[in-house]
Amino acid sequence: MLVPIAPSDRQGRLEATRLLKMASSTHAYVRGNTVKFYEWLAASPSAALLPQGPSVWICGDCHLGNLGPIANADGQVAVQIRDLDQCVIGNPAHDLIRLGLSLATAARGSDLPGVTTARMIEEMVDGYERALSDEADAAPEPEVVRAVRRRALGRGWKELAAERLDDVAPTIPLGKKFWALTTRERDALGRLFENEAVRDQILALAHRDPQDKVRLLDAAYWMKGCSSLGTARYAAIVAVGGSKRVPDSIALVDLKEAVPAAAPAARDAAMPADHAARVVAGARALAPHLGERMLATRLLGKPMVLRELLPQDLKLEVDQFTKREATRAARYLAYVVGAAHARQMDKGERAAWLKILRNHRGAGIEAPSWLWKSVVELIASHEAGYLEHCRRYALAQAG
Template sequence: MPNPADRNAMLEARRTLKMAQSPHAYVRGNTAKFYEWLAASPVSRRVPTGPAIWICGDCHLGNLGPIANGQGSVEIQIRDLDQAVIGNPAHDLIRLGLSLATAARGSDLPGVVTMRMMEEMIDGYAAAIHDPTSGVPGVESDIVRSVERAALGRRWRHLAKERLDAVEPRIPLGKKFWELSAEEREALTTLFAEKHVGAMILSLQGKPKDREVRLVDAAYWMKGCSSLGLLRYAAIVALKTRKGRWSYALVDLKEATTPIAPAAPGADMPDDDAERVVAAARHLSPYLGSRMMPVRMLDRSLFIRELTPQDLKLEVDQFSHGEAVRAARHLAFVVGTAHARQMDPATRTEWLAILEADRRGTLDTPSWLWESIVSLSGSHEAGYLDHCRRYALAA
């Protein structure tokens, strides 16, 4: 089993490699650079201050996707809330716009398409702020809807095959999953024996809360880039049925950390980072928030969530011209709905007026948003090239 220092070295190497693969991957993996720009760029001073609400804080394409609730319904929602804070909703708009613009460049689309994407993005977002209950973005994205339809047809075998490379309820050790220390295994066994943890998992499975829950298998999970220096585990939990048989749930445990995203002055958020992430999920992504719980383990703050077969991320390798524009509107509508459900009608009207105030035409992008995207695209492109040079020299 790799020790913590070796784990971090391997995770850092993986993070460096992934970020060197494309400008879009670099943007996804470098939240810090985004907020450094917000703090330093003269352009950022023109960004309006919206109502203080829960925001994603890292609102890029990969953090949106279909999510199932405990009853099996599926919606496109925000799926990663590690950076979530009570902050300025304009930051989510800019982060999403940068991600879309970078994806468009990766698809060799001309700058005119990026301009149209930003126009549709602000229109889709404004539509959700105006009426967050409609559920209709106006023009639907084929990419977004196809992922949602695929999610509806998935079952445990799909999740096990995708995440575990197996259908039997065991976690295969290898490149993605590493053996636990004795201390980690003991801590996880104790955690899942706690009644409140077992009750949450049973409630999501629709089973009576007095049923037995036990840990079957677990491993350290080398997943993505955000686990660097943090605890991250995958666990298979067995749930006893009325007939005395066992069904299984796959549970993700992730250490919470201090967010990079700036919070609004005086924001009243939980001091514990795992509690903050869960509170944000319940406001921004109710389907996800209903399946999460903050816990303490090994003197660290973690949040746990059951993974369902329907949970997918949006993976955009190539955009066509028309699909890029439709996806921009659809995804901004999703983010706008998450924001708007936290606002009363008067606050939504005031925020909508701020968004519309800087638009020169019915389909124009607010100048603060466009200038932010242009400035950020340039700074991230330069940062990406420097990153690639460092990676090549190190390799």
Template sequence: MAKKKTDEKKRTRGVKLPDFKSRQAILLATRNAKMARSAHAYVRGNTTQFYEWLDASDNKALPEGPAIWICGDCHTGNLGPVADAQGRVEVQIRDLDQTVIGNPAHDLIRLGLSLATAARGSDLPGLTTVHMMEALADGYECAFDKAAKGKHLDLGEKPETVRVVMKEAVRRSWKHLAVERLEDTRPTIPLGKRFWPLTKDEAAQISSLFEKGAISQLATSLRGRSDSGQVTVLDAAYWVKGCSSLGRLRYAVLLDVDGGVVEGDDLCLVDIKEGIKAAAPRYSGASMPRDNAERVLEGARHLSPFLGERMRADRLQDRSVVIRELLPQDIKLEVEQISQAEAMDVARYLAQIVGKAHARQMDHGSRRAWLKELRRNRSKTIDAPPWLWNSIVELVSSHEAGYLEHCRRYALAGM
């Protein structure tokens, strides 16, 4: 018994950890603190305000795009390098919590808001934001122009911000993932600020989940592992991760595939995340899975094939959950600070990524019609659709005010 207590103390590093009853209060406080760090962080963590604005705005001013799967929360942090089961790496949409069959214009506006907020946080002049929105429109339309003509989309030279992240992603190994996510390479999850202990019921249900063939196959299917490999849960913990997702079920699970516990191919880290109802509006009459995790999975298959093939949907704690193995190559793009020299290049490149994800879902006629709509009624003063520019101006203003009010409430709560 004494040894068990000593091992537990080493694992927690002497940190006092919250119990099950105090989780939600701590998670909410953590989320509020993260959103108070900057206006850009507030935008990233507050999807609801975006759709409240959309609901209250004059939707007639926005074009009605084809009914396709959209990201629903298309900010810069939700794009980045993603690996497929064979190890190939591409920049794709990497978070599909809000995915629905909806209006593609919503993704373009949400990405524009994120970029405009990053530009303001980087103290770039307003004229640069104007040119960024022009580059955003140009990059997105370029993806459709190429697709409509049946040509391969060459994304061109990557901006420095993207090139650095891609270079890092390609060279990363299991050791990099373990040190980054777990702060250690030993086959345990260190409890502390980011990882909290499970209840007995949570631990039992997670173990039972990976006894299912469809779920264990997720671990054996990657990097040439044998489908007959024995999957064992080595460790699991509640994961304090993300911002807008704080407060939902979130678990990290460390698996051993064949019992060897060998660094790299035999170990895998799995993310279990609760699927919740999307705030993003879907098109009326659109047929989507009723289960939220199944909806996320289906959206990923259409928008981010590399990610979609590495995901499963199931239930845990009587809630819908999305399960995926994390690969070392999966990294988010951090665009908190952006230089004036590469601002337009970043906007154009990321817009092409989103445009490519949208265009692959449309037939030839739909692509041409959507491209024509995007180019209609252009202003003589700014080479971006008026509905896009006007939306960005309104959203930046409302989110700046919302951010300051959030900081006021957060400061008062801490007094």
């Protein structure tokens, strides 16, 4: 029998869960420790060698799990960046390094040889540069990505509810992932879904009738993610149109607290001061399918990002690469990131950034030394950090 989690016990349980997740593998440690990445960036001598790209919105946490199929308001699906918590206006080279580190640790987790990792970094650079070139076609979609995108296209409410809620009924089952709300939280969520801007955002999806009513059916505190564990997060089910008992449709809404980004912003960056507004602005620049579905709001004094979850939104799970899939995925995913950066640049900026990148490369398609050295240093740093994390975690459990 599951013991209900009291609101006063949330932070301790969230932190324990985060530490456990990060101890599961080096790749999980990398995904859950954005701060360590930027600590390295600030301290490493190699960081001074990084090329300075044009100041554009960057993901700031560009690892494999933050890329995947995303549906827009009309249900069209594309592979884009799917998590923008860390987004800032900054140096696009930071996203390349973060993606390279994630690919390299995923390859190590799949027991692939170092030669394959080297090829992945080379293919990644080629895919990214292809996105900046006006003449280049899109990088070919690897089977590991195509399979997830195909699965996304055939999904509906039943698949979404079964995956997210473990139940297809329009209720949120309290238990391991979903915890009871305080009276204050429930009242605040009730008021939020009566807000005109929130109602309009939900009705903008799937060609819903703009005159429909939006009614809150159920809500809970949501224990989700890894690096974000410890920030406020809620799941809400709302009825759209019809009556409360027989609505025209059901929507599952994610409300996530927006916190300061660890990623360094460009010195002259003009970004919203409100962190939720920053996340939404970055999403609209980097991942239009997702950005158009997001709204910056506030709940109990905290900046929150609200978005309806769609059945087509899926995460890429590529922890078990083959050699061929690894290099193809590296090329394609870097192309996706490059396209997100490139759409913010004019033709001259793209050409100038492409020239800088190519000037830092050797003969053939050899990866630039700044990227390779950065990834190698980061793997060593994160491997040591991961082992130390596991040691501390084991000692804490023994105590």
